[in-house]
Amino acid sequence: MKFLKASDPGFERAFAAIVDDRRESDEDVTRDVASILADVRNRGDKALVQLTARFDQYTLDTPESWRVGPEDFAAAYAGLEPGLRDALDLAAQRIEAYHRAQLPEDRDYTDDTGMRLGAKWLPVDAAGLYVPGGRAAYPSSLLMNAIPARVAGVERIVAVSPTPGGKLNPLVLAAAHVAGIDTLWRIGGAQAIAALAYGTATIPRVDVVTGPGNAWVAEAKRQLYGVVGIDMVAGPSEILVIADGSNDPDWIAADLLSQAEHDPSSQSILITDDAAFAMQVEDRVDVQSAMLSTSKVAQASWKDHGVIILVEQIEDAVPLANRLAAEHVELAVDDPDALFAGLRHAGSVFLGRTTPEAVGDYLAGPNHVLPTGRRARFSSGLSVLDFMKRTSFLSASEAALAAVGPAGIALANAEGLPAHARSIELRLPK
């Protein structure tokens, strides 16, 4: 953990280093991924069988071995304890309500020249969702990816997930039931992304691929961007808590640890204007983290990437927050709106002392797939728009063409494009 004081002479340098530290894997996976993508593109199912045997110790042989379907999802859901079923249902309802209000409106109007103009939104035909195996196999992620696709109106929604040694996660299957997934293909890694993007004899191609994954999955999505639509390039998760001294240090420590327990490369940052409070939080982080079943991960993250920054006044946190452009920002103060008004770059903001970030991870409603690694400067959390596209349209009446056509001809000629000019000219009144 680093402790920085904004009034120290070395602060700017130390803070800039934190802003520039991307915490992203330096592993050179680019070449490995490129060769896996080419293999799946060229050999299709055969490549999937071999790569799945190699990476997941799982054999794709019979048709049933490839997929898990709605009956299995329903059975997994039925097998959950009722409290968990209700929790999944409540989460799904709330996520759906929030995303339904994101549906964009079509436009269709006629301007004063008589030109009809507009834009029509439509869902993509098919979406594929990556669901990690292992540590990050979260049913909540499946809901957060599938529900916006379903709300967008996507007809075919499939998931892919590695099932190492054949093991299926019943919570993920239950979430697939709640989310309305059609099929879960038992493949993972870069090869699964390639199968979704290119299609194989068994796996039909999709139009958009979303969902979290490891460095191989992220790199595969990056390389296939343009062949399919993707949600974003995601890196390690992060939280920035801006808290004054009137908070319970235990609450804030728990918030910092809720990020730290995700992954050793996660980052938790506290900015406060109260030195005594900062020390209390630090102490509570140590006490609480020791008791967690996730203590190893949480302690590694806090040790390597945790930061506490002491500022003169709490308002001084805002420009620092804008430079950090963090995925999650908590504003644990009496008047969070005053700080929020100055916040320009953040994935999602949690206002007030009784709004822990974790409630947003599960069931507040907004999406938990958010820009990381300072990308909130230019990108947004997952939404229904990621599963839709807009077609613009126009219709020129003869009068409208007569009004704007001559200027179009002038520009076409100036650009040296005579056929452009001619296609307008021929249609003007003689």
Place this chain on the structure above:
Amino acid sequence: MKFLKASDPGFERAFAAIVDDRRESDEDVTRDVASILADVRNRGDKALVQLTARFDQYTLDTPESWRVGPEDFAAAYAGLEPGLRDALDLAAQRIEAYHRAQLPEDRDYTDDTGMRLGAKWLPVDAAGLYVPGGRAAYPSSLLMNAIPARVAGVERIVAVSPTPGGKLNPLVLAAAHVAGIDTLWRIGGAQAIAALAYGTATIPRVDVVTGPGNAWVAEAKRQLYGVVGIDMVAGPSEILVIADGSNDPDWIAADLLSQAEHDPSSQSILITDDAAFAMQVEDRVDVQSAMLSTSKVAQASWKDHGVIILVEQIEDAVPLANRLAAEHVELAVDDPDALFAGLRHAGSVFLGRTTPEAVGDYLAGPNHVLPTGRRARFSSGLSVLDFMKRTSFLSASEAALAAVGPAGIALANAEGLPAHARSIELRLPK
């Protein structure tokens, strides 16, 4: 040019080949681009000076040699002939009006549990626009990229453009004046994209890079996606004209050529239900293309990539159009809305016989930066949203947290994330 009849037994195969033909450069520019990006990242301005001398035969030495500013833009605009000035102004006004209506609305509401939820849209801080030199140096592209950024509220909008041998294009400078560009940096190629993404001592970093370019520029944008926001991966341009036999063949021929004259890799496709009309159009393409100053390009494109498809009834064009997912689709029929209703995948649609695509290129209002290479399946034309990002937010009252918190705790525990559960639990009423 290929002529296909939908009723022929070999049609499906031939049509599938057209759908799958991406017409994109096979040149292996990946490695070259990667090394240019690394060079600019490591050596900054020094790399730019060397690469610009090498690729553009232009020397960056004095501070003035690097940039063109607003005074120069204003002078270029003043020097244009009045008709062209008016045409640029009309185009800018119409583009601005169309894009202003795209501005998204913020949301801020409280649901029945007392949870406050919402989303706030903000512009990025800075945008960089690529403006090609040479054949594709189009002032209209500068307007189409800069105006959405300005409408979005971006404070700093800069352009980059190679100026081979020091030559500046006065039309582009005039368009920069109309579009409200702050600075045009005289750099191009992959090195310009790298400078915008990473920043150098001279060139400040931006958050989003848009604009057309050659294969090096496109690959640089692809490789830097995630470091900056980008508009899209753009390939060669294309038009699909769906026309019945009641059109003037000269008009339709001009429309096909307006696409063909862009680039030898452009593609123009006609689908019609009238064999005699198809032959008339083919004839008029030959006659008109011979007379164009752009004939060499237009004829090469038509010869290598032009397609005429004869269908039984004009409605049969719609499923083919959906598979082609073309950048531009003209519906030259009496009732274009009937066909448009079935169209699922298209960048922009031009309705009716008096709506040539070229009017959309310049000044109808919708953006002319559109998805190519079948990417209309999942992506949209450039809009103000490409220069903005959305921050979601929430605020849980104690009552709201009491209502949804327990379900959140159940999910967190099920996912094996105890600090998540604890951060909610601590805040619940005892």
